[in-house]
Amino acid sequence: xxxxxxSGGGVVQPGGSLRLSCGASEFSxxxxxxxxxxxxxxxxxxWVAFIHSDGSYKDYADSVKGRFTISRDNSKNTLYLQMxxxxxxxxxxxxxxxxxxxxxxxxxxxxxxDCWGQGTLVTVSS
Amino acid sequence: DxxxxxxxxxxxxxxxxxxxxxxxxxxxxxxxLAWYQQKPGKAPKLLLYAASKLEGGVPSRFxxxxxxxxxxxxxxxxxxxxxxxxxxxxxxRTPLFGQGTKVEIK
Numbered sequence: 001x002x003x004x005x006x007s008g009g010g011v012v013q014p015g016g017s018l019r020l021s022c023g024a025s026e027f028s029x030x031x032x033x034x035x036x037x038x039x040x041x042x043x044x045x046x047w048v049a050f051i052h053s054d055g056s057y058k059d060y061a062d063s064v065k066g067r068f069t070i071s072r073d074n075s076k077n078t079l080y081l082q083m084x085x086x087x088x089x090x091x092x093x094x095x096x097x098x099x100x101x102x103x104x105x106x107x108x109x110x111x112x113x114d115c116w117g118q119g120t121l122v123t124v125s126s
Numbered sequence: 127d128x129x130x131x132x133x134x135x136x137x138x139x140x141x142x143x144x145x146x147x148x149x150x151x152x153x154x155x156x157x158x159l160a161w162y163q164q165k166p167g168k169a170p171k172l173l174l175y176a177a178s179k180l181e182g183g184v185p186s187r188f189x190x191x192x193x194x195x196x197x198x199x200x201x202x203x204x205x206x207x208x209x210x211x212x213x214x215x216x217x218x219r220t221p222l223f224g225q226g227t228k229v230e231i232k
Binding site (some may be wrong): 035037044045046047059061095100109110111112113114115116117118119 | 158160162168169170171172175181213215217218219220221222223224225226
């Protein structure tokens with residue numbers, strides 16, 4: 001059973017930084033692109049970032065471009081999201097999600113998500 | 127940019143009812159549409175992709191269809207475990223979700 005487990009959420013002041021992690025198991029992590037999707041309290045879903053399976057291509061939502069960095073370590077089966085210059089509007093549950101496409105195709109984030117982690121809450125507040 | 131308009135935002139229904147939720151895309155997305163179910167405090171779960179293809183393990187009472195830029199999720203006979211919020215998502219371009227439809231017990 002594919003498993004994704006996020007960690008690293010917490011409370012941070014505006015302007016602060018936080019790094020989220022997502023550990024993957026029971027599938028060939030290095031073969032799939034990965035995404036971060038967030039959900040503000042009581043709100044809908046918002047795609048945040050994508051990284052290609054080999055880490056060579058990344059894309060971001062305009063709302064986080066220049067502040068967030070997605071990365072991965074295929075040797076550790078782990079996905080990361082470095083969040084800098086955090087704003088109150090970044091408060092949300094952050095989910096990592098597996099891209100359905102396998103292999104070296106997909107140098108774009110245009111995908112649906114066939115597996116999600118349980119999410120980690122990030123609260124930006126003074 | 128593509129816009130997705132999901133309706134209704136909420137609905138009340140009884141067990142056994144047929145339920146229909148619609149997403150309208152602002153331009154052609156060539157059936158690049160997925161549907162998810164989300165229960166409170168839980169992650170979304172993929173139900174359908176490519177507008178009408180059922181994800182493995184999803185009950186056959188869930189179905190999807192397309193007509194032009196309109197996409198529909200149908201639950202043929204609502205079960206107690208189906209009370210949840212449903213989201214559409216286009217992946218023709220940068221992923222974008224609909225606003226969600228909360229299905230509540232009447």
